[in-house]
Amino acid sequence: MNILVINCGSSSLKFQVISSDDGSVLAKGLCERIGIDGAITYENVRDHLGKEKTVTQIEDHKKAISLVLDALTDVKGGVIRNLNEIGAVGHRIVHGGEKFTKSVVIDDSVLKAIREVSDLAPLHNPANLTGILACQALMPNTPMVAVFDTAFHQTMPPKAFMYALPKKYYEQYKIRRYGFHGTSHKYVSEKVAEYYGKKPEELKTIVCHLGNGASVSAVKYGKCIDTSMGLTPLEGLVMGTRSGDLDPAVVSYIADKENKSAYEVVQMLNKESGVLGLSNGLSSDFRDLWKARNEGNKDATLALDAWAYRVAKYIGAYAAAMNGVDVIAFTAGVGENDCDSRKLIYDYLGYLGITIDDAVNAATRGKVQEISTKDSKVKVIVYPTNEELAIAQETYALVKDLK
Numbered sequence: 001m002n003i004l005v006i007n008c009g010s011s012s013l014k015f016q017v018i019s020s021d022d023g024s025v026l027a028k029g030l031c032e033r034i035g036i037d038g039a040i041t042y043e044n045v046r047d048h049l050g051k052e053k054t055v056t057q058i059e060d061h062k063k064a065i066s067l068v069l070d071a072l073t074d075v076k077g078g079v080i081r082n083l084n085e086i087g088a089v090g091h092r093i094v095h096g097g098e099k100f101t102k103s104v105v106i107d108d109s110v111l112k113a114i115r116e117v118s119d120l121a122p123l124h125n126p127a128n129l130t131g132i133l134a135c136q137a138l139m140p141n142t143p144m145v146a147v148f149d150t151a152f153h154q155t156m157p158p159k160a161f162m163y164a165l166p167k168k169y170y171e172q173y174k175i176r177r178y179g180f181h182g183t184s185h186k187y188v189s190e191k192v193a194e195y196y197g198k199k200p201e202e203l204k205t206i207v208c209h210l211g212n213g214a215s216v217s218a219v220k221y222g223k224c225i226d227t228s229m230g231l232t233p234l235e236g237l238v239m240g241t242r243s244g245d246l247d248p249a250v251v252s253y254i255a256d257k258e259n260k261s262a263y264e265v266v267q268m269l270n271k272e273s274g275v276l277g278l279s280n281g282l283s284s285d286f287r288d289l290w291k292a293r294n295e296g297n298k299d300a301t302l303a304l305d306a307w308a309y310r311v312a313k314y315i316g317a318y319a320a321a322m323n324g325v326d327v328i329a330f331t332a333g334v335g336e337n338d339c340d341s342r343k344l345i346y347d348y349l350g351y352l353g354i355t356i357d358d359a360v361n362a363a364t365r366g367k368v369q370e371i372s373t374k375d376s377k378v379k380v381i382v383y384p385t386n387e388e389l390a391i392a393q394e395t396y397a398l399v400k401d402l403k
């Protein structure tokens with residue numbers, strides 16, 4: 001079955017068509033600047049036809065989806081003859097609140113529930129919903145599945161997910177830790193168990209999803225018991241442009257000093273902070289930061305050191321939370337590709353009995369590779385994530401038996 005995977009942002013829409021038979025990608029692409037002007041980039045991966053970018057007016061998400069479907073069925077570059085060859089659509093949904101502990105087939109009650117938790121992700125969930133509605137309008141008979149970034153983390157116990165606030169804020173507004181990147185944490189923790197010939201129930205795993213957005217999770221015997229992101233993706237690690245953990249009093253302090261609203265300060269914490277902020281605006285891209293560091297730039301050096309230090313502290317915390325750790329997995333853009341940043345982290349981990357083969361680490365980019373030595377007490381592995389494939393697999397599992 002061909003699964004169309006849709007990842008809708010407020011002004012962008014990423015898509016892939018994945019075959020459930022072998023997980024191969026038939027086509028993929030991106031609609032950008034929706035509602036502004038617009039462009040669609042499309043790639044027929046199956047026939048190696050390369051990328052094609054077309055600048056065209058895209059007034060809304062429905063138009064974006066219709067352009068995607070046109071490209072997929074195009075006589076020249078398409079990968080399907082007609083829309084009947086798409087068996088299901090899997091939608092990435094950022095926030096499932098406490099309502100969704102796993103992926104679900106979308107019906108009216110699911111749409112209502114996603115709408116109800118939109119307060120928790122006001123930028124993302126409405127865009128995700130728009131994507132679903134646009135697909136439903138154009139493919140009314142195709143089953144659709146919602147796959148939530150938060151669902152995998154719903155197994156966290158209250159001691160991990162409750163903030164130490166007056167309880168009414170949880171009861172009235174559901175303010176708590178939710179965690180994000182759940183599809184990735186689930187996929188990588190399960191794949192790593194498979195790699196080691198174990199069931200997830202047999203392992204204590206720390207997954208370090210280190211991309212532009214970044215989070216760590218503690219997965220004990222197949223269940224997430226803690227994760228670094230919180231009510232929103234702002235908490236936890238130092239990220240590309242997000243500050244991660246800080247004293248909440250910083251918000252009112254800056255707001256007072258600069259006559260800003262709390263919202264404006266939080267925007268700054270989301271968009272101008274992290275390694276971008278620490279490097280004095282140099283870059284949020286780790287390749288730029290390493291280049292500058294190697295040329296002696298002190299701000300870039302501090303940014304990378306502070307980034308790695310925070311990851312190392314979370315690994316220590318989660319090893320303690322699980323009373324040990326069997327496997328530490330690095331994934332996402334930095335975790336998969338950046339051996340120097342990985343080294344900054346693992347240099348802190350000797351106390352866990354971890355030893356790393358530096359040469360193997362240095363040679364590992366974008367592929368599955370154990371980087372710890374044979375006698376290391378904890379296995380350390382690079383395992384590329386694949387959120388689109390995970391969404392396609394979850395979607396297929398839910399729709400394959402539908403009549």
Ligand code: AMP
Nearest residue numbers: 211212213285286287332333334337338
């Ligand atoms: P992601 O959010 O997972 O797509 O990760 C994006 C980030 O990964 C970029 O901002 C880069 O900083 C980083 N990245 C990607 N490729 C490399 C690479 N080859 N070396 C270092 N960093 C990389």
